[in-house]
Amino acid sequence: MKIDGGCHCGYITYEVEADLERTTICHCTDCQRLSGSAFRVVVRVPGDTFKITAGEPTIYVKTAESGARRVQGFCPRCGTPIYSTAEGDEPKFFSVRVGTVRQRAALVPQVQISLTTRLADRPRLHSQAGKAVSYGALIGCTESVQKPAGLLRCISLRQAAQEASMCLEISPHRARCINE
Numbered sequence: 001m002k003i004d005g006g007c008h009c010g011y012i013t014y015e016v017e018a019d020l021e022r023t024t025i026c027h028c029t030d031c032q033r034l035s036g037s038a039f040r041v042v043v044r045v046p047g048d049t050f051k052i053t054a055g056e057p058t059i060y061v062k063t064a065e066s067g068a069r070r071v072q073g074f075c076p077r078c079g080t081p082i083y084s085t086a087e088g089d090e091p092k093f094f095s096v097r098v099g100t101v102r103q104r105a106a107l108v109p110q111v112q113i114s115l116t117t118r119l120a121d122r123p124r125l126h127s128q129a130g131k132a133v134s135y136g137a138l139i140g141c142t143e144s145v146q147k148p149a150g151l152l153r154c155i156s157l158r159q160a161a162q163e164a165s166m167c168l169e170i171s172p173h174r175a176r177c178i179n180e
Contacts, residue, residue, distance in 0.1 A: 005101040007075035012055035023107040028114035042095040050094045
């Protein structure tokens with residue numbers, strides 16, 4: 001599938017051919033630190049199809065504990081991480097940051113890696129192709145929230161400072177909040 005995207009401020013844009021089945025969640029400590037989150041979602045794409053169409057990313061080369069060196073490309077204006085790739089000119093893959101892809105709703109993670117460094121207090125992620133949990137389910141857990149079948153547990157960000165709220169399924173398409 002042809003996808004395109006760019007940074008938050010619009011300075012960097014790109015286009016690439018992507019295999020949707022190569023969408024991955026990485027829980028390694030480098031991805032946690034470089035994304036500022038508990039994990040990072042990427043889609044691996046062939047290097048010969050990845051084209052920057054506007055702007056020029058700033059490059060940072062990180063060295064992993066294994067000694068592997070990875071090029072990190074990000075916007076020099078707004079700081080949005082765009083991709084990572086191997087250092088050097090040999091044929092390679094790019095790990096494009098899914099949050100920068102315009103068609104990101106089509107990129108459902110198929111694999112999770114580095115589970116040994118996964119933050120233990122986070123729920124395991126479940127997904128169903130073509131169905132998504134609304135943002136409202138993640139912050140409000142209201143009665144009218146539509147969600148896929150199966151148990152979904154989430155901490156209400158809006159109420160986290162006051163109380164722990166958990167969303168538990170009460171039917172295949174509705175959720176409610178309870179305090180635990």
